[in-house]
Amino acid sequence: MCPDEPVAGGPGAGGPGAGGPVAGGPVRVVLADDHPIWREAVERDLVAAGIVVVGTAGDGDKAVRVVTATTPDVLVCDLQMPGRSGVEVTVAVAGLTRVLVLSASGEQADVLEAVKAGATGYLLKSASAADLVDAVRRTAAGDAVFTPGLAGLVLGEYRRTAAEDGAPKLTARETEVLRLVAKGLTARQVAERLGLSHRTVENHVQNTLSKLQLHNRAQLVRYAVEKGLAD
Amino acid sequence: MRLDTALWRALAVYRLAALLYAAVSMVAYTDRYARPGLGWGVLAAMALWTAAAAYLYADRRRRRWPLLVLDLAITVAALLSSGLVLYADRIEAGDPTLTVSWAAAPVVAWAIWSGWLGGGVAATAVGVAAIVERGGASQATVNSLVLLLLLGCVVGYVVQLARRAEVAYAEAVALQAATAERERLSRQVHDGVLQALALVSRRGDPELAALAAEQEAALRRLVGAATGPLPVGTSELVALLPGGADLRLAAPADPVLLPAGVAAELAAAVGAAVDNARRHGGDSVWLLVEDDLDAVTVTVRDDGPGIPAGRLAEAERDGRLGVAQSIRGRVRDLGGTVCVESTPGQGTEVELRVPR
Numbered sequence: 001m002c003p004d005e006p007v008a009g010g011p012g013a014g015g016p017g018a019g020g021p022v023a024g025g026p027v028r029v030v031l032a033d034d035h036p037i038w039r040e041a042v043e044r045d046l047v048a049a050g051i052v053v054v055g056t057a058g059d060g061d062k063a064v065r066v067v068t069a070t071t072p073d074v075l076v077c078d079l080q081m082p083g084r085s086g087v088e089v090t091v092a093v094a095g096l097t098r099v100l101v102l103s104a105s106g107e108q109a110d111v112l113e114a115v116k117a118g119a120t121g122y123l124l125k126s127a128s129a130a131d132l133v134d135a136v137r138r139t140a141a142g143d144a145v146f147t148p149g150l151a152g153l154v155l156g157e158y159r160r161t162a163a164e165d166g167a168p169k170l171t172a173r174e175t176e177v178l179r180l181v182a183k184g185l186t187a188r189q190v191a192e193r194l195g196l197s198h199r200t201v202e203n204h205v206q207n208t209l210s211k212l213q214l215h216n217r218a219q220l221v222r223y224a225v226e227k228g229l230a231d
Numbered sequence: 232m233r234l235d236t237a238l239w240r241a242l243a244v245y246r247l248a249a250l251l252y253a254a255v256s257m258v259a260y261t262d263r264y265a266r267p268g269l270g271w272g273v274l275a276a277m278a279l280w281t282a283a284a285a286y287l288y289a290d291r292r293r294r295r296w297p298l299l300v301l302d303l304a305i306t307v308a309a310l311l312s313s314g315l316v317l318y319a320d321r322i323e324a325g326d327p328t329l330t331v332s333w334a335a336a337p338v339v340a341w342a343i344w345s346g347w348l349g350g351g352v353a354a355t356a357v358g359v360a361a362i363v364e365r366g367g368a369s370q371a372t373v374n375s376l377v378l379l380l381l382l383g384c385v386v387g388y389v390v391q392l393a394r395r396a397e398v399a400y401a402e403a404v405a406l407q408a409a410t411a412e413r414e415r416l417s418r419q420v421h422d423g424v425l426q427a428l429a430l431v432s433r434r435g436d437p438e439l440a441a442l443a444a445e446q447e448a449a450l451r452r453l454v455g456a457a458t459g460p461l462p463v464g465t466s467e468l469v470a471l472l473p474g475g476a477d478l479r480l481a482a483p484a485d486p487v488l489l490p491a492g493v494a495a496e497l498a499a500a501v502g503a504a505v506d507n508a509r510r511h512g513g514d515s516v517w518l519l520v521e522d523d524l525d526a527v528t529v530t531v532r533d534d535g536p537g538i539p540a541g542r543l544a545e546a547e548r549d550g551r552l553g554v555a556q557s558i559r560g561r562v563r564d565l566g567g568t569v570c571v572e573s574t575p576g577q578g579t580e581v582e583l584r585v586p587r
Binding site: 035037038041108109111112124125126127128129148149151152153155156157159160162163179182183184185189192193 | 426427429430432433434444447479480481482483484485515517519520521522523524530532534574577580
């Protein structure tokens with residue numbers, strides 16, 4: 001687990017070594033998806049927008065190898081792949097790059113797992129090319145790509161674990177912000193409605209994500225320790 | 232059914248073993264019989280019936296009440312015949328009857344056939360016959376009656392349980408096969424059709440794109456429904472909600488389970504709210520589904536111009552929000568509440584909240 005997981009904080013807070021585009025340079029991306037047609041289509045869209053695709057992978061294992069070799073700014077990753085799944089890839093490349101999950105269908109449970117494992121963005125495959133390019137750029141900048149769908153998932157996860165001991169809790173303000181995002185309001189609209197600054201809204205949103213990821217990591221460590229002691 | 236075949240076969244084996252025991256017993260006691268010849272005759276009849284019963288019970292169509300009554304009658308007759316074969320004083324002294332444990336066979340047959348009650352009835356018949364045979368109730372005869380009753384009821388009860396378990400097992404196997412098949416299908420749909428539709432919805436001309444997105448959403452819901460069986464009488468709310476290219480759905484990862492009727496009504500109310508939003512709103516409609524411990528909330532938001540605060544209450548008072556009224560009615564019937572909120576420039580939100 002890497003201390004400078006590219007989650008908390010705004011642009012530039014990712015820290016050195018966590019990827020992050022070289023100032024002024026193009027965003028470097030690795031594309032992992034097991035459907036060649038789809039991969040090519042996405043690659044064309046990204047290249048047309050001036051994004052550099054430094055590698056592609058058709059399965060999870062190759063995705064991890066390519067990311068390790070190229071340390072891109074962003075890994076755009078399908079969830080269902082042969083070999084390692086998108087969730088497992090997300091875990092494996094933590095600290096090397098930021099992960100934007102591109103999910104094809106109602107794989108909500110998997111999306112949630114990927115997000116808890118460290119992915120900072122989630123986009124449906126049917127999103128437009130412009131949305132995709134925007135999401136890649138924002139992920140590279142260290143922002144969470146917080147679609148309404150993701151906000152709904154995160155809200156649901158906090159509610160599900162509400163009764164559990166030691167589970168992270170949302171503050172009233174965070175709940176308010178998440179609900180508005182889930183209802184499709186832009187960060188600017190949320191800020192306007194709640195009388196907050198745009199930055200504060202972004203921070204609230206990122207906090208909800210990093211709390212989940214932190215808790216997930218703590219649970220994984222505890223699980224590993226327990227398993228280690230039992231063996 | 233396999234269980235029944237096995238049970239009836241086991242009964243035939245029991246009857247044969249009990250017959251052998253009766254034969255050995257007869258060899259040992261035959262010098263104390265009043266009419267040994269008749270005794271051998273009864274044993275021959277018992278052997279005949281053992282073979283006949285094995286044959287008759289083997290076919291499911293013959294396993295009906297005449298056969299079971301006949302079985303019981305023959306057994307009771309064989310039991311009572313001891314009175315003719317043995318000396319009366321030997322019977323009262325407790326010498327074994329001709330049938331010994333062979334007499335328990337119809338008790339088991341009745342128990343298999345109609346459960347613990349049938350087992351009990353047959354046990355009573357055989358037990359009472361034995362008491363009559365011995366010329367009155369004694370500790371030994373009452374004991375054997377109780378044992379027979381126990382046998383009949385326990386076997387009957389266990390058979391009923393086993394039968395239920397067999398049915399449940401068969402259902403589980405069928406369900407598993409169906410689920411596996413659906414998963415295989417959903418995998419294929421996911422890998423092929425959904426990818427192509429998603430691509431078309433991104434690259435096609437607007438009309439085609441909208442159509443592809445709609446079909447993709449519909450297929451996705453269909454395939455998503457393959458997550459396994461739901462508890463009886465419940466529905467998954469999200470699967471029932473309206474779809475469309477202009478709908479943006481935000482929902483928890485876990486299924487939102489509600490009683491089937493509640494889910495259907497709530498989904499219908501949401502449908503009405505979505506229609507309303509499409510009529511008066513902008514280009515997109517957002518749906519947020521929230522599942523609390525005590526309530527399920529669905530919020531429908533459009534990105535239309537919104538309604539100024541005063542105008543909303545006014546419009547509702549004047550009955551001009553017809554659709555809103557029907558939404559309210561449906562949700563109120565479920566014990567829930569509807570809250571309409573509008574911020575100029577940020578669209579209108581209709582929040583439907585139904586308690587769990």
